[in-house]
Amino acid sequence: xKKLKLNITVNGQKHxxxxxxxxRLLDLLRENLHLTGTKEGCGIGECxxxxxxxxxxxxxxxxxxxxxxxxxxxxxxxGVTPEDGLSPLQQSFLDNxxxxxxxxxxxxxxxxxxxxxxxxxxxxxxIREAISGNLCRCTGYTQxxxxxxxxxxxxxxQQGSL
Amino acid sequence: xxxxxxERAESLEQALEFLDRDGTEVKIIAGGTDLMVELREISPGxxxxxxxxxxxxxxxxxxxxxxxxxxxxxxxxxxxxxxxSPIILQYAPLLASACSTxxxxxxxxxxxxxxxxxxxxxxxxxxxALVALNAEAVFQSKSGERVSLLKDIYLKPYQTDIKDDEIxxxxxxxxxxxxxxxxxxxxxxxxxxxxxxxxxxxxLVIKDGEITEARISPGSTTPTPDRIxxxxxxxxxxxxxxxxFRRAGQAVSEEMINRSGRRWSTPYxxxxxxxxTARALGEAAGEGV
Ligand SMILES: Cc1cc2nc3c(=O)[nH]c(=O)nc-3n(C[C@H](O)[C@H](O)[C@H](O)COP(=O)(O)OP(=O)(O)OC[C@H]3O[C@@H](n4cnc5c(N)ncnc54)[C@H](O)[C@@H]3O)c2cc1C
Ligand code: FES
Ligand code: FES
Numbered sequence: 001x002k003k004l005k006l007n008i009t010v011n012g013q014k015h016x017x018x019x020x021x022x023x024r025l026l027d028l029l030r031e032n033l034h035l036t037g038t039k040e041g042c043g044i045g046e047c048x049x050x051x052x053x054x055x056x057x058x059x060x061x062x063x064x065x066x067x068x069x070x071x072x073x074x075x076x077x078x079g080v081t082p083e084d085g086l087s088p089l090q091q092s093f094l095d096n097x098x099x100x101x102x103x104x105x106x107x108x109x110x111x112x113x114x115x116x117x118x119x120x121x122x123x124x125x126x127i128r129e130a131i132s133g134n135l136c137r138c139t140g141y142t143q144x145x146x147x148x149x150x151x152x153x154x155x156x157x158q159q160g161s162l
Numbered sequence: 163x164x165x166x167x168x169e170r171a172e173s174l175e176q177a178l179e180f181l182d183r184d185g186t187e188v189k190i191i192a193g194g195t196d197l198m199v200e201l202r203e204i205s206p207g208x209x210x211x212x213x214x215x216x217x218x219x220x221x222x223x224x225x226x227x228x229x230x231x232x233x234x235x236x237x238x239x240x241x242x243x244x245x246x247s248p249i250i251l252q253y254a255p256l257l258a259s260a261c262s263t264x265x266x267x268x269x270x271x272x273x274x275x276x277x278x279x280x281x282x283x284x285x286x287x288x289x290x291a292l293v294a295l296n297a298e299a300v301f302q303s304k305s306g307e308r309v310s311l312l313k314d315i316y317l318k319p320y321q322t323d324i325k326d327d328e329i330x331x332x333x334x335x336x337x338x339x340x341x342x343x344x345x346x347x348x349x350x351x352x353x354x355x356x357x358x359x360x361x362x363x364x365x366l367v368i369k370d371g372e373i374t375e376a377r378i379s380p381g382s383t384t385p386t387p388d389r390i391x392x393x394x395x396x397x398x399x400x401x402x403x404x405x406x407f408r409r410a411g412q413a414v415s416e417e418m419i420n421r422s423g424r425r426w427s428t429p430y431x432x433x434x435x436x437x438x439t440a441r442a443l444g445e446a447a448g449e450g451v
Contacts, residue, residue: 001165021168021214024198044199048268057242057271063198064272065191067168068216111267133266
């Protein structure tokens with residue numbers, strides 16, 4: 001295997017790295033950059049725990065080779081978390097009981113973030129559709145939808161720490 | 163993950179050059195949503211591709227064009243872009259519907275129509291819609307261009323006639339005729355994430371209360387994707403009615419058994435594809451009246 005040179009921006013920070021050609025984006029984030037907020041569940045694109053934002057769109061980082069991300073921009077859960085405190089979306093998840101074991105939460109937050117970035121006033125159906133690739137074994141989804149709705153409605157913005 | 167080399171093609175020419183020259187087994191990667199799962203399933207020690215060729219930087223084979231009669235969709239166009247394209251929504255809405263049902267948002271954002279076509283799953287969502295649109299597949303190699311009716315590239319499930327030195331550059335199809343209506347229905351086992359077991363795309367042209375053109379293209383039904391002309395012919399010259407559409411659905415399930423024989427799945431598939439077809443025809447006719 002020939003090592004590859006990769007220029008990639010993660011959470012606003014530029015990196016130049018030498019990587020193995022068979023490295024997944026998920027491994028690059030977790031192993032090389034120690035950004036362990038991104039989770040691996042199924043590893044085959046079905047659970048959404050590994051969701052990150054690639055050039056503005058939610059993707060499964062387990063299905064992308066790191067080497068395919070030359071010159072591209074990635075946002076992970078660490079990148080949407082303020083220095084101190086939580087983002088309105090994160091706060092809303094807590095306030096609405098949308099976090100139980102928390103394994104699905106980073107992926108959920110990033111799917112929700114990508115949705116709200118493109119569609120700030122989604123319907124409930126649009127919210128459900130946007131998170132349909134994110135499985136949660138604990139909450140039953142209702143609280144998650146409510147948490148996202150609260151941010152879209154501007155309710156959480158006022159209560160949240162940001 | 164098994165070891166392999168990764169090459170990035172910056173242009174179509176460079177990619178074709180590479181495919182022509184390279185001696186080792188090369189696998190093309192686009193969105194990777196099928197290929198990454200496949201690579202992961204190769205166990206250490208088993209033989210995998212020596213090289214994976216990333217074609218995603220090739221902008222010339224991405225995007226949707228309409229020249230006034232023919233619509234060309236670049237192979238690298240992701241499902242999300244197709245399902246929201248004003249051109250597709252106006253002139254081939256059944257393809258927009260089909261692409262909107264592929265996986266979840268995370269898949270549609272990167273998974274390409276070219277990957278869906280070449281992967282060749284019998285349940286691939288874009289394929290029945292493309293077959294109903296009479297689409298062609300456009301391949302390119304160092305030695306030139308090859309164009310084939312899309313339905314004719316399929317040899318068997320998960321296998322097309324693409325050559326080792328070829329890239330699928332586009333699919334293209336005529337705009338639906340004036341006054342045509344269409345429908346795409348997918349039966350998924352679970353809402354957004356099920357790879358559909360059955361689906362159907364239909365097109366109808368109804369003039370003065372009479373059906374003048376009909377296309378019926380079911381997925382996961384025949385050994386390779388095709389229109390079911392025996393069912394289509396039943397409809398021509400007739401007035402749309404529930405009973406007529408029920409008979410056309412019946413004709414589709416009969417043709418399925420003619421071509422595929424009876425199998426363990428037949429007792430399930432037979433009524434399902436008949437009912438789906440009848441429903442899709444009803445939807446298309448309903449749009450038109
Ligand atoms: C969880 C999950 C759910 C899914 N749900 C659905 C679903 O509901 N419906 C559905 O239809 N599919 C579904 N899929 C399958 C997959 O997402 C689609 O088939 C997708 O369109 C594949 O495109 P890709 O760009 O990701 O292909 P890739 O994985 O990059 O490639 C697929 C195959 O095509 C070849 N290839 C790709 N592009 C070209 C080209 N231009 N020229 C030549 N060869 C090429 C590759 O070598 C490979 O063999 C699902 C997949 C997952 C993981
Ligand atoms: S780990 Fe990527 S989708 Fe499950
Ligand atoms: S909170 Fe446990 S999986 Fe969602």
